[in-house]
Amino acid sequence: MNPVPVSLPFTDRSEAGRRLAERVRPYAVTDPLVLALPRGGVPVGAELARLIDADFDVLMVRKVGLPGRPELGVGAISEDGHVTFDDLALARMRIPRQALAETVEAERDELERRRRAYRADRPAPRIAGRDCVVVDDGVATGGTARAALRMVRQAQPAQLILAVPVAAPEAVESLRSEADALVVLSAPDNFHAVGEWYRDFSQLSDGHVTAILAERGRAQPPSDVTRGVRIRSGEDYLDGDLTMPATLRGAIVVAMGEGRADPRWRAISSVLRRAGYATLLLDLLTTGERAERAEGADTGVLGDRLNAAVTWLRRATDAASEPVGILGSGTAAPAALLTAAEHPRDVNSVVVYGGRIDLAEPSLPKVRAPTLVMLESGDSFVRELSEWARGRMGGPTDLRVVEGAEQLLEGGQEWRRVATEALDWFDRHLAGRQG
Template sequence: MNPVPVSLPFTDRSEAGRRLAERVRPFAVRDPLVLALPRGGVPVGAELARLLDADFDVLMVRKVGLPGRPELGVGAISEDGHVIFDDLALARMRIPRQALAETVEAERKELERRRRAYRGDRPTPRITGRDCVVVDDGVATGGTARAALHMVRQADPAQLVLAVPVAAPEAVASLREEADELVVLSAPDNFHAVGEWYRDFSQLSDGHVTAILAERGRAHPPADVARGVRIRAGEDYLDGDLTMPAALRGAIVLAVGEGRTDPRWRAIASVLRRSGYATLLLDLVTAGERAEHAEGVGTEVLGERLNAAVTWLRRATDAANEPVGVLGSGTAGPAALVTAAERPRDVGAVVVYGGRIDLAEPALSRVRAPVMVLLESGDSFVRELSEWARGRMAGPTDLRVMPGAEQLLEGGQEWRQVAVETLDWFDRHLSGSGD
């Protein structure tokens, strides 16, 4: 990601973390973990993790400086013991790696001391399969950040992001290939040192770091409460998964024809829950219909089933008085519009992903809830039908084409953007919509 102009300097590291949050949010979707480089990256990362509702920990990396000139970094050592040298810089100065042996050993000892001080007996956080955001207060040469990224990459994260408020342009260029995404708020041409770009760049002690880590530990929210549910819809029963966050601000029904157990749908539901929404993941096609390979369950029938699910959510859960949104995908897309038309006092906003929304034609004129249409591709015929349907709705609508989103259930990564767009739409339109 390219740097964008921002107002500098930052007030302090916490403000820098707050300003990073919106730029990082689209990349911190799957069970996100913020990993801060001590010491300066810790207050930045703590604020970022708070705003993203992500897990937070430190990533132990130490710069290797020249003997007698420790501020001049020529390498870095990571917690796993791996050492990365800036061989170009060493070659320019005609310094062999062997000349740094004592410095490397000293930094290993300091790294272990800090690891014990900051983490104690607490195990290192799980990285595999998660969106990991490595954070520092700035990047001058890039050596420390490179070592940190190499260390995290070895643990096989789902996505690896480097996020820093300010960096030297040369460092940005050299680090671009090291992470899946690079978020840098500013890379000034006149960059000399990280501290120049903060009004308050006070030195941090080990005590500051451990206090921030302890505070984050105390602030960690209680676990979500999840359970499988069966909802009666006329003569049929629908299978679903209901998860209630501890701090509830609304509820979202994620309706699919079938396939609610797909990891990507569960990840999208997780994004919504981290923002305070209860989620009901629901298959609108029954188990019996799936077993019989039934096809062509009509929009009206699916709409009635989704209507029954919203009624159940209102009556049988703590979401009775909370605003409700509906995300309908595929064949459940037009059903979501039918339900919005039938339940205007209950459904506060709708997102439709894929599907033929024109199939909800009889109900469109009664849809007053705000509707976001996410198209799977730029196919002109599908878009024409969607625009036609939008024009018949009574409430505000928007339409976005998600490039590559047809791969959502085929192993692609585009579901991340679907999750972000969905959360943004519900955040904008569900506030105050509850009865």
């Protein structure tokens, strides 16, 4: 991600973490973990992790400076003991690696001391399979960040992100190949040192770091509560999973014909919940219908069932007074539009993914809720049908194509785009509204 202009300097490191949060959120999807580089990255990372509801820990890496000039970094040591040198810098200064042997050993000892001080007997966090965000208060040369990223990469994260408030432009370019994504708020051309971009850049002690880690441990919010539900619609019963986050800012019905147990739909729902939305993950086809009617399901029947689910959500849960959105996929996509048309006061925003939304034709003029149409491909026929349907809706709409999303449930990573596009739409059109 390219840096964008922001107001500088930052007030302090905590403010910088808050300003990073919304830029990082789309990347922190799968069981996210924020790893801060002590000491300066810790208050930045703690605030970032709090706002995106991610796990938080420190990542021990020590800069290797020149003897007599410790501020001039020419390498770094990571927690796993690996030493990374800036060989280009050493070559320019005609300094061999061997000349740094004593410095390396001293920094290795300091690294171990900090590990004991910050983590004690607590094990290092699990990294494999998680979206890991490496955070520091800024990047000057990139040596420390490079060592940290390489150490995390070896543990096989699902996605590796480097997030910093400010960085030297040259360092940004040198680090692009080390991470899957870079989130840098600003890379000023006149960059000289990280500290000059903060009003308060007070030196931090080990006590500051351990206090923040202890506070994060005490401040962990209670786990989301999930329960299986059965919702009656006429003579039929629908199976669903309702999850309520600790802090509630709205509710979203994630509806499909079938497939609510698929881990990718559960991951999409998890993204929504971490942003403060209760989720009702719902199959609109009954158990007996799934094998026979998945492709030929009656849109009107599915619309009635989704209507029943929205009514139940309003009457029987803590989301009664919260704004409600619908994410309808496949056969549930046209049903989502029917429900929005029938419940203009209850449904505040809609996202439809795939499916034949033109099948909701009679109800389209009554759809007032802001609606995002997401297509699985740019196929001209599918797009023409979707544009035709959009033109008949009574409220604001937008259309996005997620290339490759037809592989959503077949092991691809395109579900991340579905999740982040849906979250962005609900944040813009649902959060803060009242039903």
